[in-house]
Amino acid sequence: MRAVLCGYYGMGNSGDEALLATLLQLLPRSVTPLVLSGNPEETARRYGVEAVPRKSLPAVWSALGRSQAFIWGGGSLMQDATSAVNPLYYGGLMKLAQGMGLMTIAWGQGIGPLHRRSSRWITRWTLQNCDGVSVRDGASAQLLTDWGIPCQLAPDPVWALKSSHLPGFANLPAPRVAVALRGHVHLTPERLAHLTKAIADFQTATQTCVVLLPFQPVKDGAIATHIAQHLSGPYEIIQVTNPAQLKGVFRGIELAIAMRFHAVVMAVAEGCRCFAISYDPKVTQIVQELSLPAWGLSAAEPLPLIPDNASTMTQQWLEHYANGEGLSDVQVRSHVDRALLHAALLSQTLAKTP
Template identity: 60%
Template structure:
């Protein structure tokens, strides 16, 4: 029996730590008889980092040739089918999946977080695309409920990044303890006023706790300037950690007492490594994660105006909240491996 070629399609190659972690998980979970072919925003970097075949994701002739030479297309994971950031997202991902389906490839929508889908055409295209997949897995109840309303069956399991192995980070333990991590990103909800309130609160929090603040940009183009602005104001020890390796990015949180994060995968990585978490939600996926894990936090739109109040709540979380229990983390990790089971079922050798 020969090898099967599977094209992997997601938001890969753009320096986003969460999406790179999903790619690392997907490569880790593929059956051994499947050869991955990755569509990437930076194919050379993807090839070097993961040792896989990679091609540009927006070259039409190349895409057609790659699909013609493949047996399957895996679409995942994360918030790909949504039109909140751009109306082009459903067109690109849905169009590519429908093309693969029309060409006779096995298609899998893997570890999806669906929506928001604000436009009627986006919803129609999503329904058509998911309906014709041989396998669908989703990572949250909201996505499962949406598919159920469309009479589309799916597997519901926690985000695959729960099951990604962490790697140690060089010199992390040389930094002073105790440590907290902060992972903010640029977004219209994080207005200059709200950022100033958060920085003011974080300065006071560090003084009160004598912690070392680790600023963790998940995507340099969106996060680094904010990290630099925060660090310039802190009075105590701090470090900006820019890490390209997703396993090392997860490994940061092994040495951290508490994480304050907007980033969805920052919260998952921190929680899975036994860290207390405080969420700042800018997106429904973060709000759903807060609810599912019962994490303390705020919707950014409801952030208190008084930095002293923000600081007091963080201090209470730092002193009194508990990380997820080992049993709960193990359960989440075990259930996240259901995404691997789906791959094995759909990509089984004939």
Template identity: 55%
Template structure:
């Protein structure tokens, strides 16, 4: 079989551990006859980390050249087509997909989380570009329901990061045990008062459990300052662990007893490595994961004001909570490979097939 060139677009090279995990999962699942070219916010870093071709995601000339030399554009994964955090996202990805489709490239929407789409225009853009795709896979039922309402067929499977290969973190086992990982991110609903309550609860939780607290920024620009703020108030063992390789991020949770997390992929990684999890939801995608896995937690705007109540909930999860069973984890991993099957099916049909 001849070689096929695929341009990969997503929120890559922007320092977000979850999006990097999606890219690593996509590269892991690509058929061997496909040569990837990654649109990245940091092309040099992407080339060095993944040993792939990469170009600047915001450089029109480079994007144009990459598309003209490609056979397919793969758009994924994650919450790319949404206007909750930025109205610009649907225009960027919609424009890119529309250009690729006009050039006659095959377009594949992979492992998508669709929405929220609160504006009529962004919904119209989303509907049009999804309708023009050769194949679509989504990672949650709400996204599938929206596309089916638009009469766009799609494959539904758990997030592909369930199947991401994990690698060990050097020095992790030298840190005191037991360990609890905490991943918080900046958000309007994580007010200074709520962060103070969570921090005081974490201090009390550590005193009660004698655990080593690992503060894990998934995106330094949004998470590191919060981690530093929390650590400044911890009197016992705590460490800020910043990891660039998403496979190491997942591997970190192999050495952790419990995870307290806001970020979706921190919870997926932790659950996949048999950690007990407690979620703090800032987004429907996190709430959906909580419901699907029966994971304890709160929406951010419903966090108790009393740090003692927060601490008691965490102690209950730590002492009596259940991690996912190995059988259920394996089921989620196996079903997430549906995203791989979609790629193999969509990319096995004729090379250079410009419609």
């Protein structure tokens, strides 16, 4: 069987690459993947799979015509917070696959935010006709329940990604703190200035090496460089293209300060203490589920608002650094085991294909 894998792949976002790596890890061996990618040459080289341009209609049409299954491969694909085009693109491909008679699966999804009526309509329409659906958070599961659409609820699939060692990482000075920030309209220049000073002061107080991890360099790289320029102690900006190695980095981290959703997932999955900064409901949901210390960038978030001065930030980080704890081995194992329910959905659904 051949399955077309559809997601935000080949776009330079480490979180989405981690979802693809996890999907490839969990896909039944009897299934041959064909990936829609923004950089098909790189995707093919990195994962050893066939890949085609995600925006080439002839290539996508050919891929669907040669396949028996179509899989939305994790993440917040059906949301219109970043672009109203997202539901049209991903929903359109799903409907095309369904119209061509392929087995269709919405896998590891985080549904929403869906601000527009048209986005909600197309999301409901496509999911109603899927052969299997799994979601990664309670809010998505509740929305689908309200729509009368059965689904499997399990933690984000990246919990189950097998991590590996990043060569040379152990040579960095210890202890280490990881910082994974991203650009956002609510991360104003003033807030970034406070965060930068707080990180620098935290480093001075703890004598840590700051590991800056731009998960999507085109959006995060400038922030990482800006912070690095204000540090007086050791630091390293690391762009890790191998998702398993990126997850493995957090094994050697004492504290992660993370905005990126999958930075939070990877940190806690590797037993690292984590302090989150939420810019999106998906980050807020995992923070609340795991009872992590966190700030929100918007007053609309049900979290303490990010402090308006560096000293308060530093003090809260120092408190968590000194007295906070990561998830226990039992808690991590529980989340990994439940994340494997996404694999079970794949096996059970694809086994029904003639």
